[in-house]
Amino acid sequence: MSYFKIYPRKMMVDAAVGHSHSARLFFHLEQYGRVYHNQMCPVEIRPDPVANDRWQMVVLQSDIPLQEFDLFMTSLNAYLFRVLNYVPSGPRPETPLLPEEYFFQPVFFDAIDGNIQTLSAPDPVEREA
Numbered sequence: 001m002s003y004f005k006i007y008p009r010k011m012m013v014d015a016a017v018g019h020s021h022s023a024r025l026f027f028h029l030e031q032y033g034r035v036y037h038n039q040m041c042p043v044e045i046r047p048d049p050v051a052n053d054r055w056q057m058v059v060l061q062s063d064i065p066l067q068e069f070d071l072f073m074t075s076l077n078a079y080l081f082r083v084l085n086y087v088p089s090g091p092r093p094e095t096p097l098l099p100e101e102y103f104f105q106p107v108f109f110d111a112i113d114g115n116i117q118t119l120s121a122p123d124p125v126e127r128e129a
Contacts, residue, residue, distance in 0.1 A: 003031065003032050003111065003112075004030070004031050004032075004066070004068050004110075004111035005029075005030040005108050005109060005110050005111070006027050006028070006029055006030075006069075006072050006108065006109040007027055007028040007029075007030070007107070007108045007109075008025065008026075008027045008076060008104045008107065008108075008109070009026045009027055009028065009038075009103070009104060010026050010101055010102060010103045010104060011023050011024065011025050011026070011043075011100075011101070011102040011104075012024045012026075012099040012100070012101055012102075013045065013088045013089070013090055013099055013100040013101075013102060014090060014091070014099050014100075015090040015091050015096075015099075016088075016090055019046060019047050020044050020045065020046040020047075021044065021045040021046075021088045021090055022042070022043075022044055023042075023043050023044065023045055023057070023088070023099075024040055024041070024042055024043070025040065025041050025042075025043050025057070026038060026039070026040050027039050027040075027041075029064070039064075041059055041060075041061070041062045041064075042059075042060045042061050043057050043058060043059055043060060044057070044058050044060055045057050045058075045088045046058060048081075054081050054082070055081050055086070055087065055088065056077050056081065057073065057076065057077055057080065057081075059073055068111040071109075071111065071114050072109045072111075075109055075114060075115055075116050076109065076116060078116075079107070079116040086102065088100065105118065106118065106119040107119065
């Protein structure tokens with residue numbers, strides 16, 4: 001059993017301001033077997049300064065003072081922008097006042113190996129909800 005897992009659930013991405021999108025990342029956090037449901041963290045999705053054709057997600061504010069959360073964000077950036085090739089679009093033209101909702105497949109971050117992994121069984125976090 002891992003001591004720290006994060007299950008990313010969805011992002012809500014607002015319209016671009018300049019070259020960046022404000023967004024909110026929703027996730028479940030499991031720490032030593034205790035599950036914290038529906039956590040939210042404001043993020044910004046902006047062009048990656050190193051790779052101009054890629055994006056990066058930056059945490060704007062978080063009350064999770066764990067260094068594993070930084071490792072999670074690094075892994076999530078690689079998974080979202082390199083593996084899934086996600087490109088933020090913001091609100092759709094037909095619903096300009098509503099943010100883009102991006103739902104993650106059933107995946108989790110495990111601090112032991114530091115990678116995003118797919119769930120092979122039903123999400124244990126959802127059974128407790």
